[in-house]
Amino acid sequence: MELSDGDETDDGTSTHDRDDSRTTDKHDDGPNGTLVVAQGTFDILHPGHVHYLREAASMGDELVVIVARRSNVDHKAQPICPASQRRDVVDALKPVDRAILGHESDIFVPIEELDPDVIALGHDQHHDEDALADELERRGLGCEVRRASGVEPADDERYSSRRIVERIVERRG
């Protein structure tokens, strides 16, 4: 059977499914460190992602990244790479202590499990900060919501997964 679109091998599994055994805890953070959570699709990595993750890491002592499931990427084109692949690559990045697969339907489930001190929203993430803060409060989660800065590419560079795909299609399609 051909797995055409990727996420399918990890559909229906929890954030602590079998694939997470392949991730590594790079630091032994104590219980009192500031835990920061970042999130996104991270389909085709570029320096904008690195900028975001470095900035998110600088907001605390430990950075956990939630990698979006295909089912939650409904505001733009579906990712090319499967979620487990996207997660593994993000997990290998220096600023990242741990990357996990997001929940399929309720994005607050991993947040409840992680109980972070800070949620670092990306500069262009569509989530509304006030609405997010309200929902966190409703669920009894004391957590600061911060917005990271964006970085623009120079010259011929592409700091957007969509723009990289567009260029591939343009040049190779």
Ligand SMILES: Cc1cc2nc3c(=O)[nH]c(=O)nc-3n(C[C@H](O)[C@H](O)[C@H](O)COP(=O)(O)O)c2cc1C
């Ligand atoms: C606090 C927070 C938690 C999230 N948790 C999940 C999750 O568990 N599962 C998921 O698929 N997406 C989750 N997301 C959503 C995605 O990370 C993301 O915003 C979106 O689906 C991907 O698009 P983007 O890369 O343009 O942000 C979360 C977003 C936020 C702000």
Ligand SMILES: Nc1ncnc2c1ncn2[C@@H]1O[C@H](COP(=O)(O)OP(=O)(O)OP(=O)(O)O)[C@@H](O)[C@H]1O
């Ligand atoms: N140029 C950038 N500068 C700063 N942060 C970025 C940049 N590009 C992406 N990010 C951040 O990285 C996280 C993951 O982004 P995402 O996977 O949506 O990548 P993207 O390149 O923006 O994708 P697309 O081009 O398909 O919209 C988000 O929080 C997003 O704000």
